[in-house]
Amino acid sequence: xxxxxxxxxxxxxxxxxxxxxxxxxxxxxxxxxxxxxxxxxxxxxxxxxxxxxxxxxxxxxxxxxxxxxxxxxxxxxxxxxxxxxxxxxxxxxxxxxxxxxxxxxxxxxxxxxxxxxxxxxxxxxxxxxxxxxxxxxxxxxxxxxxxxxxxxxxxxxxxxxxxxxxxxxxxxxxxxxxxxxxxxxxxxxxxxxxxxxxxxxxxxxxxxxxxxxxxxxxxxxxxxxxxxxxxxxxxxxxxxxxxxxxxxxxxxxxxxxxxxxxxxxxxxxxxxxxxxxxxxxxxxxxxxxxxxxxxxxxxxxxxxxxxxxxxxxxxxxxxxxxxxxxxxxxxxxxxxxxxx
Amino acid sequence: xxxxxxxxxxxxxxxxxxxxxxxxxxxxxxxxxxxxxxxxxxxxxxxxxxxxxxxxxxxxxxxxxxxxxxxxxxxxxxxxxxxxxxxxxxxxxxxxxxxxxxxxxxxxxxxxxxxxxxxxxxxxxxxxxxxxxxxxxxxxxxxxxxxxxxxxxxxxxxxxxxxxxxxxxxxxxxxxxxxxxxxxxxxxxxxxxxxxxxxxxxxxxxxxxxxxxxxxxxxxxxxxxxxxxxxxxxxxxxxxxxxxxxxxxxxxxxxxxxxxxxxxxxxxxxxxxxxxxxxxxxxxxxxxxxxxxxxxxxxxxxxxxxxxxxxxxxxxxxxxxxxxxxxxxxxxxxxxxxxxxxxxxxxxxxxxxxxxxxxxxxxxxxxxxxxxxxxxxxxxxxxxxxxxxxxxxxxxxxxxxxxxxxxxxxxxxxxxxxxxxxxxxxxxxxxxxxxxxxxxxxxxxxxxxxxxxxxxxxxxxxxxxxxxxxxxxxxxxxxxxxxxxxxxxxxxxxxxxx
Numbered sequence: 001x002x003x004x005x006x007x008x009x010x011x012x013x014x015x016x017x018x019x020x021x022x023x024x025x026x027x028x029x030x031x032x033x034x035x036x037x038x039x040x041x042x043x044x045x046x047x048x049x050x051x052x053x054x055x056x057x058x059x060x061x062x063x064x065x066x067x068x069x070x071x072x073x074x075x076x077x078x079x080x081x082x083x084x085x086x087x088x089x090x091x092x093x094x095x096x097x098x099x100x101x102x103x104x105x106x107x108x109x110x111x112x113x114x115x116x117x118x119x120x121x122x123x124x125x126x127x128x129x130x131x132x133x134x135x136x137x138x139x140x141x142x143x144x145x146x147x148x149x150x151x152x153x154x155x156x157x158x159x160x161x162x163x164x165x166x167x168x169x170x171x172x173x174x175x176x177x178x179x180x181x182x183x184x185x186x187x188x189x190x191x192x193x194x195x196x197x198x199x200x201x202x203x204x205x206x207x208x209x210x211x212x213x214x215x216x217x218x219x220x221x222x223x224x225x226x227x228x229x230x231x232x233x234x235x236x237x238x239x240x241x242x243x244x245x246x247x248x249x250x251x252x253x254x255x256x257x258x259x260x261x262x263x264x265x266x267x268x269x270x271x272x273x274x275x276x277x278x279x280x281x282x283x284x285x286x287x288x289x290x291x292x293x294x295x296x297x298x299x300x301x302x303x304x305x306x307x308x309x310x311x312x313x314x315x316x317x318x319x320x321x322x323x324x325x326x327x328x329x330x331x332x333x334x335x336x337x338x339x340x
Numbered sequence: 341x342x343x344x345x346x347x348x349x350x351x352x353x354x355x356x357x358x359x360x361x362x363x364x365x366x367x368x369x370x371x372x373x374x375x376x377x378x379x380x381x382x383x384x385x386x387x388x389x390x391x392x393x394x395x396x397x398x399x400x401x402x403x404x405x406x407x408x409x410x411x412x413x414x415x416x417x418x419x420x421x422x423x424x425x426x427x428x429x430x431x432x433x434x435x436x437x438x439x440x441x442x443x444x445x446x447x448x449x450x451x452x453x454x455x456x457x458x459x460x461x462x463x464x465x466x467x468x469x470x471x472x473x474x475x476x477x478x479x480x481x482x483x484x485x486x487x488x489x490x491x492x493x494x495x496x497x498x499x500x501x502x503x504x505x506x507x508x509x510x511x512x513x514x515x516x517x518x519x520x521x522x523x524x525x526x527x528x529x530x531x532x533x534x535x536x537x538x539x540x541x542x543x544x545x546x547x548x549x550x551x552x553x554x555x556x557x558x559x560x561x562x563x564x565x566x567x568x569x570x571x572x573x574x575x576x577x578x579x580x581x582x583x584x585x586x587x588x589x590x591x592x593x594x595x596x597x598x599x600x601x602x603x604x605x606x607x608x609x610x611x612x613x614x615x616x617x618x619x620x621x622x623x624x625x626x627x628x629x630x631x632x633x634x635x636x637x638x639x640x641x642x643x644x645x646x647x648x649x650x651x652x653x654x655x656x657x658x659x660x661x662x663x664x665x666x667x668x669x670x671x672x673x674x675x676x677x678x679x680x681x682x683x684x685x686x687x688x689x690x691x692x693x694x695x696x697x698x699x700x701x702x703x704x705x706x707x708x709x710x711x712x713x714x715x716x717x718x719x720x721x722x723x724x725x726x727x728x729x730x731x732x733x734x735x736x737x738x739x740x741x742x743x744x745x746x747x748x749x750x751x752x753x754x755x756x757x758x759x760x761x762x763x764x765x766x767x768x769x770x771x772x773x774x775x776x777x778x779x780x781x782x783x784x785x786x787x788x789x790x791x792x793x794x795x796x797x798x799x800x801x802x803x804x805x806x807x808x809x810x811x812x813x814x815x816x817x818x819x820x821x822x823x824x825x826x827x828x829x830x831x832x833x834x835x836x837x838x
Contacts, residue, residue: 051675062389076387078383087541090524170526193797193798203480203609209484222664223686225687
């Protein structure tokens with residue numbers, strides 16, 4: 001009898017040790033009694049593969065929050081890469097009413113995807129918290145390719161329709177949409193191939209499997225220096241200081257650049273007190289020196305919008321995205337989803 | 341800079357008391373991470389990020405790399421003792437490791453796992469130092485068609501993983517492929533086979549399937565057969581708790597092959613340790629003189645899985661450090677850490693920050709040695725856990741498995757999925773279906789599909805793209821060979837015996 005009890009004791013102790021370890025992994029409601037919010041570590045979900053821009057911003061937020069003591073509790077990052085954005089956003093969608101959870105998102109994905117695909121949610125289901133930054137991208141070709149400028153690429157596309165291939169993260173991403181609009185304007189056609197992430201698309205540009213892709217300018221820098229890649233177009237409002245000779249989309253007469261508005265949002269029906277606290281936290285993060293420094297390094301621009309402004313911006317922007325998708329032939333004329 | 345000089349720099353950096361201590365801490369944390377299924381190195385690096393960012397880049401890398409090495413070993417412990425794959429890459433270790441444990445050879449199995457990890461790790465670091473620039477070029481040349489052929493080759497290993505009945509192997513693999521299609525389609529974003537469940541939108545994660553099929557299935561079967569007093573015998577005497585010289589001699593050819601396979605697969609972006617361990621197990625079985633022993637407790641099975649697994653860790657670092665392209669989710673997290681420090685992994689990391697590269701190399705060396713020193717003496721103690729009466733042991737297994745599965749998404753739904761696969765695993769055992777085939781297909785299915793569709797878009801619908809490109813063609817030939825491996829092997833063995 002005693003022996004049996006000892007084993008029960010042992011297994012109980014084992015369970016306790018394992019649970020303690022889980023607390024380290026920080027998702028146990030530790031002091032639910034305290035009324036203070038946040039009462040436990042706040043989770044931040046990102047949909048991009050590790051090393052992608054949204055993922056890096058999430059880690060930056062976690063670090064700034066800790067260093068500047070913006071919240072009484074730490075922020076930790078969860079990665080849900082895959083399926084464009086579906087993995088992360090359905091995770092968020094499941095956690096209705098949860099107040100210790102937010103996500104980094106960008107306008108192209110959260111607004112664009114539900115327009116094109118039947119999903120149980122649109123951007124309206126989620127709770128906007130704040131916009132934190134904007135960034136453009138650059139179009140890259142392999143340094144070995146015959147294309148020296150954007151005109152070369154367009155001429156090649158004109159000469160042999162549907163031969164060139166653009167790579168990118170998903171067909172609803174900003175870069176895919178930009179490509180569609182360009183094709184429409186210039187009356188040319190090329191293919192689009194989805195890859196697991198922007199970096200994978202870049203690898204395939206270097207390897208000559210695809211012809212071009214859009215990428216974060218700071219990820220390109222080293223490869224331009226090493227002579228692997230060449231930049232031919234800047235999808236931003238102004239020319240990049242690092243690539244002064246590269247024209248912007250507008251200068252090249254290719255429509256408007258798709259700029260990523262990176263924002264924070266919460267799960268559906270997030271309690272108001274949480275939104276308020278996180279909104280204020282986001283403002284402090286954006287104003288911190290470390291955030292500014294990172295923005296400079298990554299050639300991004302800080303841009304704060306509070307929850308109200310963000311909601312209004314999304315509503316406006318969705319109309320724009322919809323129009324662009326109709327123009328690009330990704331949707332029917334009335335904005336309904338195309339049947340295959 | 342030549343290699344010897346670089347390595348000296350690296351060792352000089354790592355050999356400070358504090359850094360060696362960090363290697364130790366990293367190795368221990370890694371071992372714990374490896375034990376829990378679900379909690380992978382990616383999530384752990386994300387959790388540890390704030391701590392790590394307070395260090396200097398080199399010390400941060402030293403700790404994290406040691407953690408990687410530790411996790412690889414920790415996964416083997418639960419795989420062997422509980423048939424519970426703690427890391428996805430240890431699914432293969434379960435196949436023979438657990439069988440060895442049932443035969444009272446848990447100690448030698450874990451010893452072999454430790455030594456195989458050590459060999460795979462150390463040899464692959466040498467390969468990394470010498471071949472990094474060349475291998476990086478290879479990674480870039482590897483496009484969708486090559487990727488398709490490689491993953492198809494992995495898929496055709498079903499014939500080697502299956503038991504007696506080939507039909508059952510294919511049926512299990514087909515089930516795996518069907519399960520792999522669940523979730524949102526990456527090309528169009530539309531939903532497939534989700535039955536309206538939000539939880540299924542991001543697909544079925546193979547961790548819960550693996551825990552269900554292997555661990556829960558085994559438990560259900562044991563419960564039905566009546567409660568045994570304990571899981572396996574624990575032989576007395578240290579000699580019986582560690583692998584014998586004969587075991588080690590038997591494994592040497594496997595180590596060489598698996599390390600090379602593991603390293604190469606690791607270098608290729610997007611594949612990683614799981615594919616490496618499956619491939620090297622398949623190759624080990626198909627080149628063995630006694631393939632029938634595999635799956636019933638063959639030492640080479642454990643050796644193949646563990647050495648390939650570790651070799652792929654160093655392989656995956658190559659494209660990350662030299663090109664800024666992570667080879668696996670784990671190395672991608674290392675890249676995030678470097679980026680957060682303001683360092684840009686890429687063609688200029690090695691010339692401009694040699695201390696990072698050589699620091700990583702040296703800390704992997706030391707971590708591997710340290711893990712061997714920590715783990716070998718621990719084995720006789722860990723093995724004692726087998727004395728735990730089975731009616732308590734299975735509670736522990738369920739708890740560890742459930743916590744692991746729950747920790748991935750914090751979703752109760754996942755536990756139900758795990759439970760369902762537990763029942764399926766039980767049926768598989770009863771009907772003699774190979775669960776490994778299902779898992780292989782579930783893991784490789786999305787990769788094969790993605791690469792296939794990318795290639796077909798690139799070639800405008802022509803299948804010739806797979807044959808026209810030489811590397812892809814070679815892999816396709818291997819795929820065909822792998823598909824017919826069991827018959828070819830029988831033929832050649834019969835011929836040799838005559």
